[in-house]
Amino acid sequence: MILISTMRKSLGIALLLAGLLTTTHAADDAYAAWGHGRPQDAIASLHQQAIASDRWDAWFDLGLAALAAGRQGEGIAWLVAAHQRAPERPEPRQALRAIKVTPPLGWLDRLGPLAAPGLGWGGVVLIALAGLLLGYGVCTRRRRPTMLLIGAGLLLVSVPGRIAWEHDQGRLLVVAVRDSQLYDSAGRPIVAIPAGTVLEQESAAVWAERVLVHDAQNHRGHLPLADTVAKP
Amino acid sequence: MLVSSCLAAVEVTLEVPDPFVVGVPLRGSITAENSNARIERIELPEVAGLEWKHGRGTNYEVRLVNGMRSNKETMTLVMRVQQLPELTIPPVTVVFDDGSSATTKAVTIKPQAADTTLSGEVSATASFEPATIVPGEPAVLIYRLALRQDRVRAIKQPSLTPPTGLLVTGERTDSKSETVDAEGREWSVQTWRWPVTAAQSGTFDARGQQEWYRCRNDFFNQLVIESTHQAPIKPATLTVTALPEAGRPNDFAGLIGPLDASASIDRPRISTGEGAVFTVTLTGPQVALGHRPTLTLPATVQAYPKDDEEEKPGVRRFRWDLVPGTAGEITLPALTFPYFDPSARTYRRSSTTPLTITVLPGRSRELVVSGDTTPRRSLAPAAEDQNVLPPPLRGAAGSPAPVLVIWIVLAVALVAGALAGLGERLATRPRRGPHRGRALAAAIVAKDLDAMARAVFALRPDLDESGRHAADALEHAIDLARFGKGDAGDLARLAAPLVGIA
Numbered sequence: 001m002i003l004i005s006t007m008r009k010s011l012g013i014a015l016l017l018a019g020l021l022t023t024t025h026a027a028d029d030a031y032a033a034w035g036h037g038r039p040q041d042a043i044a045s046l047h048q049q050a051i052a053s054d055r056w057d058a059w060f061d062l063g064l065a066a067l068a069a070g071r072q073g074e075g076i077a078w079l080v081a082a083h084q085r086a087p088e089r090p091e092p093r094q095a096l097r098a099i100k101v102t103p104p105l106g107w108l109d110r111l112g113p114l115a116a117p118g119l120g121w122g123g124v125v126l127i128a129l130a131g132l133l134l135g136y137g138v139c140t141r142r143r144r145p146t147m148l149l150i151g152a153g154l155l156l157v158s159v160p161g162r163i164a165w166e167h168d169q170g171r172l173l174v175v176a177v178r179d180s181q182l183y184d185s186a187g188r189p190i191v192a193i194p195a196g197t198v199l200e201q202e203s204a205a206v207w208a209e210r211v212l213v214h215d216a217q218n219h220r221g222h223l224p225l226a227d228t229v230a231k232p
Numbered sequence: 233m234l235v236s237s238c239l240a241a242v243e244v245t246l247e248v249p250d251p252f253v254v255g256v257p258l259r260g261s262i263t264a265e266n267s268n269a270r271i272e273r274i275e276l277p278e279v280a281g282l283e284w285k286h287g288r289g290t291n292y293e294v295r296l297v298n299g300m301r302s303n304k305e306t307m308t309l310v311m312r313v314q315q316l317p318e319l320t321i322p323p324v325t326v327v328f329d330d331g332s333s334a335t336t337k338a339v340t341i342k343p344q345a346a347d348t349t350l351s352g353e354v355s356a357t358a359s360f361e362p363a364t365i366v367p368g369e370p371a372v373l374i375y376r377l378a379l380r381q382d383r384v385r386a387i388k389q390p391s392l393t394p395p396t397g398l399l400v401t402g403e404r405t406d407s408k409s410e411t412v413d414a415e416g417r418e419w420s421v422q423t424w425r426w427p428v429t430a431a432q433s434g435t436f437d438a439r440g441q442q443e444w445y446r447c448r449n450d451f452f453n454q455l456v457i458e459s460t461h462q463a464p465i466k467p468a469t470l471t472v473t474a475l476p477e478a479g480r481p482n483d484f485a486g487l488i489g490p491l492d493a494s495a496s497i498d499r500p501r502i503s504t505g506e507g508a509v510f511t512v513t514l515t516g517p518q519v520a521l522g523h524r525p526t527l528t529l530p531a532t533v534q535a536y537p538k539d540d541e542e543e544k545p546g547v548r549r550f551r552w553d554l555v556p557g558t559a560g561e562i563t564l565p566a567l568t569f570p571y572f573d574p575s576a577r578t579y580r581r582s583s584t585t586p587l588t589i590t591v592l593p594g595r596s597r598e599l600v601v602s603g604d605t606t607p608r609r610s611l612a613p614a615a616e617d618q619n620v621l622p623p624p625l626r627g628a629a630g631s632p633a634p635v636l637v638i639w640i641v642l643a644v645a646l647v648a649g650a651l652a653g654l655g656e657r658l659a660t661r662p663r664r665g666p667h668r669g670r671a672l673a674a675a676i677v678a679k680d681l682d683a684m685a686r687a688v689f690a691l692r693p694d695l696d697e698s699g700r701h702a703a704d705a706l707e708h709a710i711d712l713a714r715f716g717k718g719d720a721g722d723l724a725r726l727a728a729p730l731v732g733i734a
Contacts, residue, residue, distance in 0.1 A: 036555065064624050134649060141653075
């Protein structure tokens with residue numbers, strides 16, 4: 001029994017290592033093709049990597065590769081995907097700005113530096129400290145007003161950024177990967193949407209293969225879902 | 233004949249009778265597709281030799297396919313043309329009720345005399361265009377069926393199919409029109425076209441019988457067959473002649489003209505070690521027969537063939553990844569493709585133009601820093617840097633805190649803090665002494681008068697009025713026993729109200 005258990009564990013570890021090596025190797029191939037001036041050949045592999053890891057930097061690299069390959073619509077869609085997964089990171093925003101695309105303002109943009117203490121692992125540490133101080137201050141025999149005050153203060157400075165981050169991450173942003181149109185509920189065209197336009201989805205519900213969105217000019221209508229799907 | 237013009241998303245089409253028979257009023261139409269508005273008016277221009285006006289009725293269709301809505305509005309025109317060799321109808325402006333407008337393209341038509349071949353009730357004719365080809369050359373089999381319109385006649389399907397031995401190279405298309413015969417009677421004409429070719433030389437006959445029906449409309453306007461008939465199809469013959477031997481190039485691969493060959497490169501300036509994609513494009517009817525050409529390149533250039541593809545019928549691309557090993561100018565020589573030109577009945581060649589790639593020295597050089605290495609300008613990013621795409625991260629970015637983790641951390645920290653507070657509270661709890669009542673009882677049992685006195689003294693702070701009386705009586709008895717040397721009496725009875733006090 002012990003032998004079988006050990007063999008299972010070893011097999012599992014070997015498969016995990018093989019998977020990691022395969023992923024790393026595929027990613028290296030993708031970057032090599034890109035480095036040799038063939039970003040279009042890197043897209044499929046980078047897309048696979050981004051789907052598997054769902055890391056913001058994987059989507060970011062995929063978006064850059066698509067832009068380098070001249071696929072503007074898909075590139076913007078994947079950069080917006082990176083921006084949504086890490087709204088606090090400047091890189092996706094900088095890349096979008098470089099191609100004259102501005103994603104809709106989020107709560108983090110509005111909070112500015114006030115959001116900084118609650119972001120990243122530093123925010124986690126601050127909130128943990130605030131929790132410890134508040135829990136201790138409330139439950140100790142003699143109330144410790146200083147501890148309660150410091151805990152509440154830490155919570156106050158860290159929570160807004162965190163809530164804004166979660167709000168921005170939960171936003172539904174879609175990108176028209178090809179030239180499309182907004183339609184009203186009766187199916188009449190409202191306005192043309194050029195490829196690469198970032199729109200905010202108002203509801204996750206899909207109706208007649210279309211989603212309800214609005215653009216920066218507050219044109220509101222239904223966008224064909226097929227025009228928002230970026231494929232490698 | 234269909235001519236269309238696109239203005240934004242609106243497509244406006246002018247359909248004229250085909251054939252356009254001289255002197256007979258015939259129906260044409262103008263169709264607007266995918267318009268947001270309805271047609272308000274059509275501005276028919278004056279055309280010498282053509283009388284035309286709006287017909288009766290309009291047809292408006294809305295289609296919903298897979299959630300996609302499209303519409304089509306058709307307005308009828310009545311047209312009559314005079315005997316002319318050729319007539320050009322200028323663009324027709326269609327004005328919509330939202331103020332927008334669209335125009336058709338100019339149409340050139342050739343008026344024809346009435347079709348004298350039409351007689352009886354049904355006329356079925358097959359033909360090939362062209363009637364003579366070489367193997368691989370495209371041709372079209374045309375089947376034209378005319379039904380006289382003085383009563384309802386119909387068919388279920390065309391009886392003619394391409395003869396055995398011919399290769400059908402595309403989808404069958406069909407169209408409908410009207411014509412008149414020599415006596416001025418109206419006929420409806422339906423035409424089917426098959427793109428065909430042949431692999432071998434020989435003759436191919438298209439013939440058969442067309443089944444047709446005399447019908448009537450019932451109460452619900454449905455066609456009801458009254459009788460079934462057969463009509464002979466006027467046959468047609470396609471002659472496929474062998475390709476001429478004279479002048480045939482050795483590298484001829486069966487390509488039939490017209491053929492156009494072109495070459496392109498995606499990046500004319502690259503660095504050593506980088507790659508460029510070289511693409512050769514063939515455009516022609518039989519490009520699927522073409523073979524990947526052999527590249528003659530300098531030894532320092534590596535060529536890696538990629539998958540070739542026929543992106544759409546008639547266009548084929550061959551691609552290579554070229555990776556030069558040294559810097560300099562590399563010339564990609566012209567490539568030639570032989571083909572047979574059916575119009576001239578001879579062999580020709582289509583060539584690409586030579587291309588040049590400039591290869592710059594590689595970028596991987598050692599960086600040597602000398603002199604004053606202090607930056608002379610601010611290291612803050614310049615404004616123009618914002619327009620530069622950042623480099624890929626290659627997985628180097630740190631992981632952000634997962635969404636739920638922070639709230640779990642907050643909850644855990646609160647609980648941990650609370651536990652620490654409670655622990656501290658427990659640790660600093662005041663310790664309570666031994667049970668004073670039991671100590672008194674024990675002292676009585678042990679007859680230890682001093683201990684009894686201490687126990688009563690310890691009990692006093694918590695005694696009520698009756699307890700204090702009991703304690704006074706017990707203390708008096710103890711004092712008597714200690715100092716008066718008298719009998720203390722029943723101390724246990726006196727202490728009874730006190731031994732239960734903790």
